[in-house]
Amino acid sequence: MKQFNVRINVTTEAYFDTDIEADSHEEAEQIANNLVWNDELTDDLRQHAEIIEERYDATQWFVCECGHGFNENQMTDNEECPACETPIPDDQLEE
Numbered sequence: 001m002k003q004f005n006v007r008i009n010v011t012t013e014a015y016f017d018t019d020i021e022a023d024s025h026e027e028a029e030q031i032a033n034n035l036v037w038n039d040e041l042t043d044d045l046r047q048h049a050e051i052i053e054e055r056y057d058a059t060q061w062f063v064c065e066c067g068h069g070f071n072e073n074q075m076t077d078n079e080e081c082p083a084c085e086t087p088i089p090d091d092q093l094e095e
């Protein structure tokens with residue numbers, strides 16, 4: 001098997017209502033804002049969250065025979081270890 005690091009980028013959106021006592025619209029909205037940022041609506045947020053955008057970017061990692069670790073962006077143009085120039089084994093490269 002090959003080794004990968006995958007950066008996960010998920011954007012979620014949540015719509016739900018909560019009842020708040022306040023003297024004005026502005027105060028009610030400010031209280032709601034505070035509840036969100038103070039993590040007091042975490043369960044509601046989680047329950048109503050929908051994924052609207054997702055991205056997964058995989059970067060392959062290699063370890064050469066000498067133990068140098070490096071990723072696919074760091075290997076040389078000749079597909080060698082950037083530190084010791086050992087060729088990367090064929091079974092680690094994409095066909």
Ligand SMILES: [Zn+2]
Pocket residue numbers: 064065066067068081082083084085086
């Ligand atoms: Zn090396």
